[in-house]
Amino acid sequence: MPAQQRKLIFCTAGVLSFACALGTAAAIGTQLWVRGTILCTTGALLVNATGPELHKFIGEIQYGLFSGQRVRQCGLGGRPLQFSFFPDLLRTIPASIHVSVILFCTVLIIFALVGSGFFMFNAFGRPYETLHGPMGLYLWSFIACSCGCLIMILFSSEVKIHHLSEKIANFKEGSFIFKTHSEQFANSFWTILVCSLVHFLNALLIRLAGFDFPFSKPKDSGTISGTVDLMY
Template identity: 30%
Template sequence: MFFKRRTTFSFLTAVIALVSFILLAWAIWSPYWVNANLLKDDGKYNTTLPLRQFYGTNPIDDTDPGAFSGVAYYGLFRGCKRFNYGFGGRDWVCFSIYKEHSGIYSTSVVIVVIVFIFIALLFSLIATVFGLVNTLAVPIETMYGPVGLYLWNGIAVIASGLAAILYVLLYAVKMKDEVLHEDDRNQPNNFLTDFTYLGNAYFLLLAACALFAINFIFVALAQYSHNPDAFKSKKNKKRSDPNYNSGTMRSDVGSGLIY
């Protein structure tokens, strides 16, 4: 049957590794790792006329957050923000997170996340290449076969998993409550972070990590299709060997002749 062929599972391994590479590349370049809603701090702006009843009213276009509100989003390299001071949305202002957010959280952690993602990108490419090699031939060298595919996908899943864990910890500890530069928080701007949430790019990273883990299943199926005894212990392999019992019988016969 089609799904019993080793080449099918090897090809699926290569395809999944390639899809993971695309997801990682998309995630690392995307500016939508964190999204934030912003509000004008009416306590600072006007203590006698609270503005909360006007928050978000009268937007002038689809990306305008509305009166006395703001929006922001950012990724691993850059981000953008837009404020509405009550007279229509201002123009988008884009920034480098390494300048804008240096006083909010440790941007060195973001650099470590990027390094881990690049490691996962590299080994996803290697897994793709060797998945195709296993599709077209049965490699003689151990590292070119299933063992290598386990290793390449294993490194990729560890690297992408560590990147995801580091970023979500940084988000939970530092980004969840504040994403604005002090110039935006102080007078005359007086904006504050209302709430934040993880964007689509972070979930692309999680999806890539999950696909690397799924690849272990396809590598195992490819290995089993080629050699059904691959996962048996040495003792069980001997018992399944047709010459095992005959060899035992011959030794018994030999012992009988001696006696």
């Protein structure tokens, strides 16, 4: 592949990787990871609410990794309440999973920035053959993609398996019991999915630039050695 096309591919991958770092950082700071509605079952049972009357007992909830908001509906109008995970909910939620999600988000940002820098270095500099070169780009892209997948798996298990929304809704509630009525992942969660796909795409761009995947068996070692000598 001509050098100019290779530079263009590496620059494109570097920009995409940098955009992923910014997108992940923005996602961490928002409350748009989960949106849902919560039903005040105690109030609904007291008045035997059905049909349209049931909507008077359905509140809303949305939250991110650090804070959120819920609207408490128990038949007398909505009452918005703000909450934060640290330190209020640490004893209520699965703290180890939640902290792991935040940790992997931080790792994703770091390696997305590292990958972006090395993509630009490969485009305009003279990289070494190992971690600074294409093999390193495969490594940074793989780590970033893996972190994105782990974030989605861990957060999904926290929300769905450990019933995170119900635990938040029933925090410090003595008289009323709330159940999840509906629940869906919001924009920030899907941003992490997009970032994972972008890092996977970056690995394909490296292959498109003419560099074999790691651990693949070269067909002609002499030709590849000559190419490496010309590139580096």
